[in-house]
Amino acid sequence: MLTRFAVAPSGFKESLSAQAAADAIAAGVRRVVPDAEVDLIPLVDGGEGTARALASATGGRLVALPATGPLGEPVGTHFALLGTGSRTGSGLGSADTAVVEMAAVAGLSLVPHGLRDPGATTTYGVGELIRAALDTGVRRILVGCGDSGTSDGGAGALQALGARLLDEDGFALPQGGRELIRLHHIDPKGLDPRLAHTELLVACNPYNVLCGERGVARVFGPQKGATPAQVEELSAGLENWAYVLTRDLPVTCDLYGGPGTGASGGLGAGLAALGARLLPRFEVLLDHLDLDARLARADLVLTAEGALDHQTPRGKVPAEVARRAKLNGRPVLALAGTLGEGAHTVPGVDAFTGILPAPMALAEALVRASELLTDATERALRMILLGAGLPRGAGV
Template identity: 60%
Template sequence: MTLRVLVAPSGFKECLPVEAVGAAISDGIRRVLPDACVTAVSLVDGGEGTARTLAAASGGRLVPVTVTGPTGDAVSSHIAVLGGAGPLTAVVEMAAAAGLALVPDDARDPGRTTTHGVGELIRAALDQRCERIVVGCGDSGTCDGGAGALTALGARVLGADGRPVPAGGNGLLRAATLELGGLDVRLAGTEILVACNPYNLLTGERGVARVFGPQKGATDAQVEELASAMEHWAALLEHRCGTDIRLTPGGGASGGLGAGLAAALGARLVPRFDALPGYPELDTQLAAADLVVTAEGALDHQTPHGKIPAEVARRAKLQGKQVIALAGVIGRGAAQTRPVGIDAYACIVCGPMSRREAMDDATALLTDAAEQALRMVMVGTRLSGHPRAGRRGAGRSGVRHQAAKRT
């Protein structure tokens, strides 16, 4: 009987796009079972590669745009204009304008980086006369509460002296006034959805500055400064827009971009697996599979909180499917992925090597790891039907039976 394997991974950040991850895993599976029916699906979460993947999947197109990058320099970016029926829809991938990959290692200070380029991408979508704009959040290198994006769309964030505050999260501590009268008038007639992780909050102990600030290069002192900036920004948004966005699910997405767009533009914060195409079809594909293989760059305590492998596993378990996860790094709290449906996981790095070496060899490492994982599955499958395994169970029962007779 032909084994049907569904490969449903995430992309590996700053390393491999999701299509390449799926292809590498599929190659490893076919090394073991050349005749297996292997289906690879490209799932996105709003982060790196979202626009390109969805443009290809929908028969749409990428529109190149030059925007202001997170450090203020011009960067080459793009939006996706999706094909298919329904309202003309653009996908704005915030990581393509303000992602961490666009911030040099020596400039990683989320107190200074800006989402200005994200606003420029939204404006480019308006220029394409799109009726709906989906802003994909993920992989950001910023923590400015979306203030940069709003200024690119015509808003003004002013200090007590009436002058614009500096770009970045640190500048928000000096913000006294938010002027929205200059916003692009086309926004009023456009539906804006923010595809976000609902676990991400703007403020509090689980606020975006404290949870993600260190990953973006912030020191402990900078984290606390950014947390104060997000509190101040939330108060200003509430005063100007009448919306308390502090603990709204998804408000902390992409360094608070979700909060800024929701409060000032009326954008809807939607869980990304509901807002992005591909997930309704996933349930059908899972139903047809015997085994599911997922993957991501790092499997750790954050994976259950809105990451693709956890969503794949959750849906797979509803249909009684077994799930294996492969990861570039197995981090702290990885065992927390088991309750959400990941039955087994493995690291693709099998020997000492640097992070750079692992990233350079990621394709080969993934293929080898997929091969080894499937070989383990096949060994387990053979053992489960081995007559000696059955006799071992019978023998124990027999011993208990004889003891009962003697008693």
């Protein structure tokens, strides 16, 4: 009999936080196994909820402030100052560390559907949050990348930090990724001098690269509202961005195709040009949760995300959970808002199911996501228990 469950989901973009997803799955488990021991392990990947989750895990706090949103208008946002309640191999959980969550100021959820144009959105607010974190005197800033609504290569962030991006005539470029094709020179003299004395870490998906056929504009531009023509425009701009950054700043890494350079619409590349270290996000973010030991104690591991498809093995939460669970021989069930091509090929996932019981409009599915996830968990778990109780056929 299954009695111990580890529930380790990602959030569902623009719908459920990781905590809300974990709560919904747990409710479904308890419908079937009322006395179940359910270990809730909501996971962050650098996107929405990262600053709040790390502040909570370390006994830190959130600092609320206004900053420039992705459309250039002020938005209410925050960064985290970590406490001392937990430490990881990356040095997190230290009181001298701030966490800047780019999704909290430049995320896709902050861009209304009718205004989604990744050539116009900006990461300027990310730079403002980094400056605000510097004002607190921290010695280390972790930038969480994920759920972005931008494709400006981090140009806006560099502008907010004091760099001047100039066209061929010496005029400052407007904000937005479509302007990068006109970039001719970067003047770094105005960069905040405190950056030179602050460790800058970027938690990112190493599979995301800036340029090339798998470059960030081509892979994620359409999801952010780019037309095919805009995808090519953004790709060309990011190529030029990498070229000028490498020429005008003391860059020591490959900005074109280095791991993580495409994170959050290329923010990884922009920050790497300032000396930031780009780190695989799960190595940075998950150690404080004692995840491996908690998965090992479970009879069944349940994970979830908005979409399960061919992209999942490329640094998404369910793939990481499944990989770690399999190190301890634990079975894994994945639930997803949608099932796409390649859903059946995610290594380590033993079974998977979509949460929609019937076709429905996206808007309705987003509103009902918690209910749908609970119901789907119940259905899947009843099937698992039914199968476990059936007699095995001859030769099995």
